[in-house]
Amino acid sequence: MEFNVKVWRQKNAKTKGHFETYHIAGIEEDASFLEMLDILNEQLIREGKDPISFDHDCREGICGACSLYIDGRAHGPDDHVTTCQLFMRHFKDGATITVEPWRSAAFPVIKDLVVERRAFDKILQAGGFISVRTGSAQDANNILISHDKAEESMDAAACVGCGACVATCKNGSAMLFVAARVSSLALLPQGRPEAARRAKAMVAKMDELGFGNCTNTRACELECPKGITVAHIARLNREFLKAKFSD
């Protein structure tokens, strides 16, 4: 297969970026999107050009590093996958493919397609944990959790922290990301004691870091590679209100 790849190039956070288009041929249908970029990079280096920077690591859809906005969609045209799990068989031979970084005020561009997502770490540092010291835990089977509750908590815990929800949201809100963490812990008895406080602290941090407000457009849910649903946002809101009332 062959493609024209129209890529956002930006030297660093301080310079302005622009699109460049490259032609690439000889791509196998079974190649992944990132393998296609690898091959393109090999070609660019051989031509004496600067290769395209992009974040990636596991290439299995689990680390959350890859973060490309492809043809106007976070993680590209396939549903419920990260960029690294996108395969070239989803594209038409000869197509022009547009590749951009996440665009959000809270995620400044570092270079080309690489953005700074430290804001996510900061939100979690504000309260995305259970305050347990190593060594103080009771026997694991002393805490009973119904099969369904554990599964529901796991659904939320599957968030990979990629930021597609933010990149997709017209307000640049991180609500789905925050809700996934809050909800996953709030569903478990171990997470209850701090549930309200956690919700409040994380939402406050999100606001402080320049993420936008959630206006319930539900766009995030459609683009989340891990199928995190807005039902978790409802749970977050409940925890948040509880915190408000107890203030």
Add this chain to the structure above:
Amino acid sequence: MAEKLNSKIPEGPLSEKWTRRKSEIHLVSPNNKRKLDIIVVGTGLGGASAAAALGELGYNVKIFCISDSPRRAHSIAAQGGINAAKNYQNDNDSVYRLFYDTIKGGDYRSREANVYRLAEVSAAIIDQCVAQGIPFAREYGGYLANRSFGGVQVSRTFYARGQTGQQLLLGAYASLNKEIAAGTVKSYPRHEMLDLVLVNGQAKGIITRNLVTGEIERFGAHAVIIATGGYGNTYFLSTNAMNSNGSAALQCYKKGAFFANPCFAQIHPTCIPVHGDQQCKLTLMSESLRNDGRIWVPKKKEDVEKLRRHEIKPSQIPEEDRDYYLERRYPAFGNLVPRDVASRAAKERCDAGFGVNETGKAVFLDFADAIKRLGKQRVAERYGNLFEMYEKITASSPWEEPMMIYPAIHYTMGGIWVDYDLQTTVPGLFAIGEANFSDHGGNRLGASALMQGLADGYFIVPVTIGDYLSKKFAEPKTDTDSPEFIEAERAVQARIDRLFSIGGTETVDSIHKQLGHIMWEYVGMARNEEGLKKAIQEIRELKEKFYTSVKVPGSQYEFNQELEKALRLEDFFEIGELMARDALNREESCGGHFRVESQTEEGEAKRDDANFMYVAAWEYKGEGKEPELHKEPLKYEFIEVKTRNYKE
């Protein structure tokens, strides 16, 4: 050179050693802990758990990683589960049995005392993880669920769907975040360690490159913990994440830390076969699949031919024409034999011409029976996301046709030599997780790496490091303007300058691929003397070629992934050579290391306990010089050493 390798194993009965060691260890008072700085390199299960636990104790911790967030460490990708001797299933599991299985699975090449301790603390890991809010799989009664993994006959593996590593890492990362918020830990993401700094022979800091700005920076401490994972990517194609590398371990080796058993690399039997030469990463299909999946190839060559020509589907081959070769050869363990055994058996069938895809390098993993027996829903609960992942990659559905799998490089048992305290031969330098060599001998059992990483990080190193630091709190903060730091920084800078000055035309990856071919061909699943010698020769030649023909584009002072890869590849050459050298020295077949010269008539691995029951610890002797081999004899006082037998 006996005193160079003092493993410091405590005296006394096996079950009392850890208790005894803990009671001997000097404590550091809380106000002194605040004066002590610790550097942790790596944020995988080992590093994140260690940093969190040390922060809780009140030390000043700095933690470093390559990725943009600690949460993205390679541990995140672990799928299947984590072992613990809880005996929740009442299937007669115990600390002793977990210990025994691990020693046996490792083919009697690991230390009894270390492995026993690992089994001993395993239960507390699960308690800790549940308390952190990790949503492990549950039975309908609300109790924790378990599954089995290869090489054992009990059910002791805890799991969170096929995302156990992710959940455990997010737990450790949450604890780390708690400590970052509390101010005890400071996090340095996108910082790559490029050298270790010694002052008066003790580990006192590291040199890093800020991957965003390109600046070289110095960090000082009273002790350094290496938790940088394994070196499987020496082979280019492996199941490891793209940024996994062996560089930090190699830097420590060059500064005096011995490197142990480098040749022990694990080849995992259930990976998605290579699809073409454009590939840069292999995908693992979790070992947990072998609980319910059955591995087979056709009995008849005609069927193989038809499969390769896509004239028939695997499901059309009748039962009696299938060779479930693991069940046939190893009736007692069947599809759940250890990884090394399963991998070699797959290679044997494929070499005999029964490989089921066009390349001849694939076997089937079939779920038809499981779906019949358990129903679609139960199977989906257990493996749903793995099936989905397989289908995404291959465009074939495991619900309809069996998966195709083939062995691939997955894990490295070898690593930095450590004593019982997890301290290396360099005072003040500790190594934990996959980066050390300690617990898995010649072969690691499934679900034991996560256990080891968390055991080291939560429960062992935070205690043992205290003994070293109890003598250090009066020392002032490490001065990073000392001549040692300046010299280390200069050396790193020279390395980088050299790479940019080459100005060739070859890409880093294209050369790394060639290294991978050499490694897989000669230091892969079957090794022999001639091939290993050839490997050493070819690696050297390739390294020379690298220094004359590689092209590293861009500059140092920017985000530059090609520079990162080039620096890592320089180190992979040396690791590859060390692996081949160690494999050449070890003239026996043992665990993942199979020397063609040493096999039984039935083609099973033949160990040589009389001559090789030791840890091979290599000491760096300088550029271009042969490393020196030190032997740490392995003594088995508490279990009887047997030939591994998975047939009966």
